[in-house]
Amino acid sequence: METYQIIAGWPEGSPPVPPSVRRVGRNESIPFSLDNTDCAMFLRDWKNGAEVLDADGAPLAYSVEAATELGLIEAEVLNPDGTPAPYVAPETP
Amino acid sequence: MAINRNLSILAQGASSTGNLLNYTGANKIINGDMAIDQRNAGASVTAASNYTLDRWFAGSTVASKFTCQQNAAAVTPPVGFANYLGVTSSSAYSSAAGDIFNVQQSIEGFNFADANFGTANARAVTLSFWVRSSLTGTFAGGLRNSAANRSYVFNYTISDANTWEQKTVTIAGDTSGTWIGATNGIGATLLFDIGTGSTYAGTASAWNASNVFTSSGATKVVATNAATWYVTGVKLEIGTVATPFVPDDYGVSFQKCQRYFVKWSGTNAIVSLAYQLSSTQGYAVIKLPVSLRGAATIAYTGTPKMDFAGYSGSINGMSQAGGYGPMFDTQWIYATSTGLAAGSGVSGTLNCASDGVVTLSAEL
Numbered sequence: 001m002e003t004y005q006i007i008a009g010w011p012e013g014s015p016p017v018p019p020s021v022r023r024v025g026r027n028e029s030i031p032f033s034l035d036n037t038d039c040a041m042f043l044r045d046w047k048n049g050a051e052v053l054d055a056d057g058a059p060l061a062y063s064v065e066a067a068t069e070l071g072l073i074e075a076e077v078l079n080p081d082g083t084p085a086p087y088v089a090p091e092t093p
Numbered sequence: 094m095a096i097n098r099n100l101s102i103l104a105q106g107a108s109s110t111g112n113l114l115n116y117t118g119a120n121k122i123i124n125g126d127m128a129i130d131q132r133n134a135g136a137s138v139t140a141a142s143n144y145t146l147d148r149w150f151a152g153s154t155v156a157s158k159f160t161c162q163q164n165a166a167a168v169t170p171p172v173g174f175a176n177y178l179g180v181t182s183s184s185a186y187s188s189a190a191g192d193i194f195n196v197q198q199s200i201e202g203f204n205f206a207d208a209n210f211g212t213a214n215a216r217a218v219t220l221s222f223w224v225r226s227s228l229t230g231t232f233a234g235g236l237r238n239s240a241a242n243r244s245y246v247f248n249y250t251i252s253d254a255n256t257w258e259q260k261t262v263t264i265a266g267d268t269s270g271t272w273i274g275a276t277n278g279i280g281a282t283l284l285f286d287i288g289t290g291s292t293y294a295g296t297a298s299a300w301n302a303s304n305v306f307t308s309s310g311a312t313k314v315v316a317t318n319a320a321t322w323y324v325t326g327v328k329l330e331i332g333t334v335a336t337p338f339v340p341d342d343y344g345v346s347f348q349k350c351q352r353y354f355v356k357w358s359g360t361n362a363i364v365s366l367a368y369q370l371s372s373t374q375g376y377a378v379i380k381l382p383v384s385l386r387g388a389a390t391i392a393y394t395g396t397p398k399m400d401f402a403g404y405s406g407s408i409n410g411m412s413q414a415g416g417y418g419p420m421f422d423t424q425w426i427y428a429t430s431t432g433l434a435a436g437s438g439v440s441g442t443l444n445c446a447s448d449g450v451v452t453l454s455a456e457l
Contacts, residue, residue, distance in 0.1 A: 007410075013414070013427070016414065017414050017415065017427045018414075020412050026392060027392060027393050027394065027410075028390055028392035029391050029411060029412035029413060030390045035277060035278065035386075035387035035388055036390060036455070037456050037457060038390045038454070
């Protein structure tokens with residue numbers, strides 16, 4: 001399996017540069033978007049134990065929280081009793 | 094004769110109304126005549142789950158067991174074609190049960206939704222292709238949904254070694270399962286098996302509720318050192334009749350491929366205009382030839398450069414800028430570089446210099 005490394009974003013830029021990921025050894029930037037095949041493969045590999053390094057080179061183990069933080073898993077919205085909350089469209093004026 | 098939107102009359106050669114029966118169905122496969130090879134420009138590629146010719150993916154769970162090359166060994170293509178995709182086995186490999194070796198193309202949902210798969214209105218599709226192999230016997234392939242839990246396995250027979258043969262397979266529409274419909278995801282994947290193991294063997298000529306794309310006993314190209322398997326004229330169309338393969342105009346075919354992969358290369362080729370931010374940073378806004386399918390992976394090899402006011406900086410990092418939502422017809426690139434003068438606000442170019450290659454991939 002590939003080794004991946006997170007590329008740090010640059011949020012203060014105009015426009016900002018979001019974080020992305022690359023396969024170590026390649027000059028590339030894979031966006032954190034699940035309609036990108038490379039990103040979907042990264043998430044699959046990460047779940048399957050591939051080595052992933054953060055932007056500083058430290059190992060980053062897979063967890064739902066870590067994947068959610070990268071925008072790869074949509075946080076589930078729960079009701080106060082823990083049941084999934086239905087989507088409610090915003091009111092229009 | 095009923096003419097629907099899947100049929101177009103071929104006026105060429107029509108000398109009487111009788112020739113109006115020369116119709117052709119729309120092809121769901123892009124680059125089915127294997128004319129476009131942006132990534133490799135005809136060079137051989139060792140299969141390791143990577144793209145070969147445009148839109149064609151070499152599926153391989155074990156590296157280096159076969160190579161793919163446009164017009165491998167330079168045999169004469171079948172009449173009416175100028176190119177083919179050639180697979181050559183690199184060894185005599187005995188596939189394990191879970192090994193995968195195939196050549197495949199995923200069809201975008203927008204281009205397959207009219208098959209109505211997964212509904213009561215599912216329509217039959219017909220696959221036709223030209224194939225040539227140094228081996229003879231029964232070969233297999235499959236058509237699969239995006240979740241890889243609905244698969245149709247088909248067999249075809251190659252009777253004569255090293256001879257082009259045209260094959261036709263009609264596949265009943267799948268009324269079951271989940272097919273994603275009109276989205277930019279995978280509508281269906283067509284797979285040609287060249288040596289996959291038994292884990293992925295299913296019942297031929299039937300829909301299987303599993304991820305299968307070969308059949309028990311199918312010929313394994315990777316099992317014979319230097320064996321060849323060549324294919325071209327791949328067409329998947331709605332209906333039960335295989336109509337003639339009519340190649341797209343080259344420019345049309347090229348643009349269809351560019352929805353999934355765009356490449357800049359060539360000495361001093363300009364990727365886009367650029368804007369200097371500092372002595373180490375710049376932006377480039379790339380106007381794309383066609384709208385990409387989705388979010389793209391940007392990559393480069395060699396040393397592309399940013400040139401500003403007489404200074405030429407070697408790029409050492411490139412990623413996509415954001416903040417403006419999806420930009421599938423324009424890509425805002427952020428690049429880091431060495432060799433620039435101090436300053437900002439200077440306009441220049443992002444270019445390939447002597448050996449740089451820049452690519453955007455929005456493949457399925």
